[in-house]
Amino acid sequence: MAAVKYLIPICGDDAAELSTEDGAAIDEAAQSWDAEMTRRGVLLDANRLRSASDAATLRVRDSDVLISDGPIAETKEQIAGYVLIDCADMDEAIALVSTHPLAELGAVEVRPLSTR
């Protein structure tokens, strides 16, 4: 089977406040995960996002740009980061993503890209 690219939005409680030490520990764990996946040749991109409250959402209707503050959906769980990987199949993606340190804290979605 041809390889599939998966976008992995990493979601967590947007209001969760971690201590500086905890935050640093998670950053470090995530970075070493990224390094390992790069070494294996599966990681295409990875990043953390700032708080959803820093976002703006817009829609264009009849040439009007309608802007609202915040994310598209005001839910408790928000996307806190993402990973883009290139895998053989869904099972490989699940196996890799289940080792991501943030999977233990929030929820991760394994979403196939439409293009190969």
Place this chain on the structure above:
Amino acid sequence: MTAGTDSAVAEAYRREWGRVVATLIATTGDWDLAEECAQDAFAQASARWPRDGVPRNPGAWLTTVARNRALDRLRRARTEAAKLRELAAMSRIDQRLDPPGEAGDIPDDRLRLIFTCCHPALPLDARVALTLRTLAGLTTAEIARAFLVPEATMGKRLVRARHKIRNAGIPYRVPPAPLLPERTGGVLAVLYLLFNEGYAASTGADLVRQGLCAEAIRLARVLVQLMPGNPEVLGLTALLLLQDARRAARVDDAGELVTLEDQDRSRWDRRGIDDGIALLDAAMRHGQPGPYQVQAAIAACHASAPTAADTDWAQIALLYGRLRELTASPVVELNRAVAVAMVEGPAAGLELVDALESARSLRDYHLLPATRADLLRRLGRQQEAAAAYQEALALVPTDAERRFLRRRLAELTAG
């Protein structure tokens, strides 16, 4: 002669459909194409077997015809994209099926098929439908009738599932060893759900749904063939056989539910019970108990008691205790309470039931108040029993069970 070949085609369909589809998916990677070509092969069998006779190895004949049909279809495909796919698929077909398989050497890809159909990334209803369609060979219309949805809805569900397998890269393979126990559990859960859908349908009008029990047992037996060393596969199959053996006695001539206690045990299917117990014995020899084996052991305790009074309730209570350790389910604890009540009296059972009142997952479960009602009745606490029956009646999901609870309530107020 025609009747003979007709039944030979029907028999081949039952035995070989899943294997032909599984092999075609393995060789073409295309689920839609695989099913269409398998269908064509069976249509050709209906046309040719009456004239030419039934081939010595119907499975090999059908697979070869279906494969040739797939090759034809791929050759005729016109678009550029299809041509690329054709080249890739044809080289795979040539590798795997050239020269065409003679007796017995067709690869059995059904295990890959069932693990893919039951992949946890697919919605549960799609797993069930896909298993019935691709592995058991039920038509979309039959599956739709069994699950009481319009045929178009079921058709869409199947199409979406097949597309998801392709788009999401759900692999067509038996999971590697570390994943195998968990994924096997997922497959067994789908088969058990299938069986229960049929088993819950107890009235004559639900005959189509009752057919699901037979399909679940057939698929479980296939899984036993494919994974003979897995004790939980054996355990589930034993459980299904033992439960199914009681089917005829579960409902009386008027279509009313009969409790285990009151069932006419001469109507139990002895052969099914013997088969189930033999499978359970084979499972337990592995020395790796699991939830399905324990449930089968409980069913075997009931099945081997000559009368209700002979039931080994102490053993059943122990087994429910073991099952609770394995599953941590409040429903299991409720069943244990019933067994304990039989051994130590209704007061001991009631104590366990009362401890479950706070379990949120049982809040809407009619068998919790129904069990309480029965225990209170046996303790002579009529008014509390009546109130509990009313509570159960407000939650009960099926008509047959509703009538049963009403009868119990009426007996209580009459007595």
